[in-house]
Amino acid sequence: MTDQESAADQGTSARIVGDFLRRRREQIAQRWSDEMLFRTVFTVSRDEAVEAAGALVEALAVVAASGRTEDLRAPGFAGVREQLTRMAASRARAGAGPSQIADEVAALRPSVTDLLRADLAVTDGEASGPQVVTLTVLLGTLRLLVMETALSAGEEIIDRQRLQLQEVATPVISLWSGIVAVPLIGTLDSARSQVVMESLLEAVVTQQARFAILDITGVPTVDSLVAQHLMKTVAAARLMGAECIVSGIRPAIAQTIVHLGIDLGSVVTRASLADALAYALHQQGAVIVDRSSSGGVPR
Secondary structure, eight states: OOHHHHHHHHHHHHHHHHHHHHHTHHHHHHHHTTSHHHHTTOOSOHHHHHHHHHHHHHHHHHHHHHTOTTOTTOGGGHHHHHHHHHHHHHHHHTTOOHHHHHHHHHTTHHHHHHHHHHHTTOSSSSTTHHHHHHHHHHHHHHHHHHHHHHHHHHHHHHHHHHHHHHHHHSOOEEEETTEEEEEEESOOOHHHHHHHHHHHHHHHHHTTOSEEEEEEEEOOOOOHHHHHHHHHHHHHHHHTTOEEEEEOOOHHHHHHHHHHTOOOTTSEEESSHHHHHHHHHHHTTOOOBOTTSTTOOBO
């Protein structure tokens, strides 16, 4: 058999499969709606699952008719790509991994293959062989497409969770009227530093803060990059009319800053968050009295 004859046979099989999918669309949709992939996503209404399954069958019919059964970018998939993305994201949020989702897609094949064999009225399977192969290839392409969307959805969820963790890990605390603080814990990178700056500036505006304290007691190490981020945050706060105080500089970090030759001379620094708060209160005219000392001597 020549390559042209083989291509012609494949094209014929693809058209037969496409016609079959259109003709049996409703039956296939009914069967697929009871499968795990659709049943776990469309939990409110079975009719909704049937409708979604029907749309997917129609898309597969379009792809088969075009003869591009192995092409993930076939135009026929465009109409259901968004739907598949939502379904994959729903399964990912439920804790299903890409391999499990792929298995759920693979579970769609037996019911539609059996229906194809019955539709062609062949008992031994020989005459329907090329069509079954074409259908198998088409569903294999669908499986790859769903895995692709599942991985993309998983990455989006991870990115969203990472951003949420960054926001939770960088709270802005109102310590006093006109005084806010950001206690930093863990490693500072570019993304987190941006969140710190945005959160701090927003707090400065909303609370009309005159002083902003950056407490780095929980930051394990300070390198030139971290120092640059701190300096940018200090400068941004100044532009918003707030004086920025850096507290929690431990001896090891102080030595590192000196060795790196980083100039923090223009930045107000204090050893602890308490000292930074005392400085800010004093600048606002408040008198702090240490009741634990004899006589209550003002600080």
